[in-house]
Amino acid sequence: MNDILITNGRVIDPSSGRDELCDLAIKDGFIAGATRKPARAKEVIDAAGKIVCPGLIDLHVHCREPGHEEEETIATASASAIAGGFSTILAMPNTHPPQDDETTVLYVLHQAARAGGANVLPVGCLTKKREGNELAEMGMMYKAGAVAFSDDGDGVASTSVMQRALQYASMIGAPILQHCQDPDLFTGVMNSGAVAVRLGLGGIAASGEEIMLRRDLELVARTSARYHVMHVSSAGSVELIRAAKRDGLRVTAEATAHHLLLTDAACTSFDPNYKMNPPLRRASDVDALRAGVADGTIDCLASDHAPHSNEEKDLEFAVAPFGIISLECALGLYVKALVETKLMDWPGLIARMTCGPAAVIRRPIGRISPGDIADVTIIDPKKRWTVNVGKFASKSRNCPYDGWRLKGRAVVTIVGGNVRFRL
């Protein structure tokens, strides 16, 4: 007998092209079948009017553990993830100490197992201590369970180090996730342009992102490495990635909800919840990013969930740290940016949150054909709800979307055949 039977839902599995009304059966932690024939199960979940899809994947989450457990822990990040419909998140390595060796990678996996929420897959540092000088032990970290490598928070400044990193990572087969930003041009706190000039705040020009991206693409073209562009923020970057894909380079990319919804005009309030890195840019960048996600230039959506304590965010804009949290409302935000604008349909959106990110890290997740791991999310696409940051499972509250009215929310999150979240 099946463990769980999800009935009458619209089953959308972009990896197999399935989009039909049927039942989904789960047994022993795996998908047992997608069928319209009556079946029996220990638990039946009625999904009439709902979407049943592979568990959502977020490639970009800062869990803050070890080192800043007052802001977030692996357990609270994991709880936030399942509350947002995510069955898998990637844990960024800019922790204290940084995840730059086998031990720290194993620690993250250990804490994730204890938490019992979403799957938390560690990202290892690309260079030791994230200093950008010496390659970290990628081979050992990969064997321990790291799925990708990155110095996120900083781009790899040295061209030779980046070249070596791409060469070495190609042996392992794991992708390098790059935070494209030339450190030499990183002199501000918000997007450079008319708003920054008016506010007297230092600007971060899109050219700082595009220059590093251009350099990296030159290097990628000369290796067989797999290269992933994190939180793409500018129209110029979208165009560079589009051209690189046309040229056959092994390049993937992600976009965040905030870059798809907000512009630098929001910084006029001096509210540090609009301070991110890369910064919010112009409306034309938002349009280009949305088009890039819709046409597949950008493979996946990622939150860049970056928790910070109120003490850290209750400061002057220029002094406050970069980053916001959004795991728990991310799905509704993507719907607002991409589905409500009619740029994408539900299967397209779900592809960017399931098989898209799964392909970046080459894991057998983000799909629900019979025999696949039973990571499943049930979404109520019609559910209207108001973001209440005070109720987040996250430890932090630095979120600009408090009070936003959204449509679409995950109502059940199943991880490995176990119901981990139910709204």
Place this chain on the structure above:
Amino acid sequence: MAKKASSSSPSHSGAFVWTRKDIVGLDELSAREIVHILDTAESFKEVSTRSIKKVPALRGKVVALLFFEDSTRTRMSFELAASRLSADTILFSSRGSSVAKGETTLDTARNIEAMGVDVLVIRHKQPGAPHMLARKLRTPVISAGDGPHEHPTQALLDIFTIRQKLGRIEGLKVAIVGDIAHSRVARSNIIGLRKLGAEVTVIGPPTLVPSAIAAMGCRISHNLDDVLGEVDVINMLRIQFERFGSNQFPSLREYSRLYGLNAERVAMCKKNLLVMHPGPINRGVEITSEIADGPNSCILQQVTNGLAIRMAALYLVSQGKE
């Protein structure tokens, strides 16, 4: 959370009622509000000419001066302005910046507010610091300058001086010369002058004049001599010596040659040109002594007028609170 400041609006009788809690920048103010501050300052100007230079308008009130950044003249001007209104003043001055370690700006301000003050005057090196305090505190906040963002009372006293000397603002051509990128005086002047209908040209090298400043409604020029003939007012900004170390300009003498105001250049201007400078002056760098002390200069009148403007600002926000 402090009550949201409502904007002032003319009443039906035509008389103007000030309702704004804070003055943190000219960006927030309407043209009508700016003119109202100027007019209020006009009525306070006379106080400084009396033998007993004091009015009881703010008797029993406390003005706290929070200076998180060094300042001499602006602080003294606010202190004296408060004193002429019969208010008591307390001073907090700290060169330390607000960082994660130590007391935050907000905590410092909350502590001082808890002592029972009626107006907070704040100078801070971070853009938006006065706005943050205005949002989070019940007490009225006046900005005495926030980093490169705004310096509202300086621009108000500049505009006041122009109006006094030339009788109007609308239609005038005003040039602001120098380090526009890092100047709060430039920003507040551009905003205020544009709201009152003046044309503004900002002048300096491209490294000190961001092209995006055009979005504030001003023209940009990199050649001072091109615009001299047409301007009614020229406001020479102080050049900060540290800009030369960071490749924003090669040398003082080159700066002086290209953008310094001297007798030769003034000779190319209209006869009744008004020469302004927010001070402190680098004599011989952005302006020669001959011009700074000459007949076209109104630099010291600016300082005198600053007092009346700050009295008006202190008076208005204290009234608005009632």
